[in-house]
Amino acid sequence: MKNVMRKGELFGTIDLDTISNKTHLYGLGPLEYLRGELLIVDGKAYKSTVLSDSTMQVEETFAAKAPFFVYANVANWQEHTLPDSVQTMPQLEVYLDEATKTATRPFAFRLKGTVQAAHVHIVNLPEDTKVSSPQEAHQGQATYTFQDAEAEIIGFYSTEHKAIFTHHDSNMHLHLITSDKSKMGHLDKVKFGAGSMKLYLPQE
Template sequence: MLNNKTLFILLVLFCFNCKSNKEKEEQNTTYSDVVSVSAMKDVMWKGELFSKIQLDTIKPKKGLYGIGPEAYLRGEILINNGKTYVSRVLTDSTMTVEEITDAKAPFFVYANVNDWNTIELPRSVKSIKDLETFIDNQTKDQKRPFAFKLEGSISKATIHIQNLPEGTKVSSPKEAHQGQTNYQIENENVEIIGFFSTEHQGVFTHHDSFLHMHLITKNKKQMGHLDDAVFNEMSLLLPKS
């Protein structure tokens, strides 16, 4: 028969295990085909800059797409069809873009998509706000949230890379964006990986948008979070239902 001390220890271990499982469930949440790890708001407001996921642990790699910042906000991450790219600031006009398998992120969103429907983006869709409205109208009857792709040419775009000074403490979005460096892109062929949701502002989209997108140029020399764009000839790829 178990004594009181042993029963107490077992009870503590049971409670700890339940708490750990609950935290894990809250940290990694699946919505239809999309997996969200932690949340943007935890980085911005709570200063949780440390790694919540190591990206080489995500399986399978086939058809894998994902976006998020690098741990400690020292760069930007993009997974494009199973290949992981990390961009980092060199100067206010130059960057590095490397293919790195074991990148780490403080929050991240990803999905596996192997079958796409392709739509030619109407000429009337020029801005990110236009794109948000168009995607929303096109997908009223589809599962949400979802990943999407854009392929083609842009007239111009603004992307940024986070470059938080080492050792910086963060308790607000303003503090989190210290060191952020913006880059201008003109007349380039690009791929854009994005995620759409009307219900995850502050989780994997910003508080004022239903979209989160990272852009990479076809030559793989520039990559970052997409802030502004003027679209030219683009194809929109949406997951097949």
């Protein structure tokens, strides 16, 4: 991520189709040249791109490259009910840290259920734009908001990978996709309804 944001290395460094083991594969990152978002959910890859300020295109395809990408194969998940006290991303980050003190890190995780409200963005860098800072990298991005949506969130948690695959101020990187696969993007802000979400952690 640092190479992209600070050094402007926007070109694809990984072709998703070259990840050989796609069984129970999960992953996320931006599309090359910061022209969209990528997400892999249980071996199925999705690419979202901006159509307008209010609409996006989501297609299922492994024919995509990313300048950075984080992925893992997770065959077995342990289901937890997310506590009602966890309703925002900062609260989720604290909860994950406390709940996984003895677990192997970094790790992938999933959330499924009804999202009360969410803000996601899709990077949409204008062609030939030079990037040397996170602010420049997010030029042209589109932000979408929605309420009461059935969705799945794929996230990666690490305390060791700030500016590598999580942002410099967070231990998490999350992408959200609605259950009808019509909306997908980088999750910026969320409000979980009480009792509405299931959390899935890798089974040790």
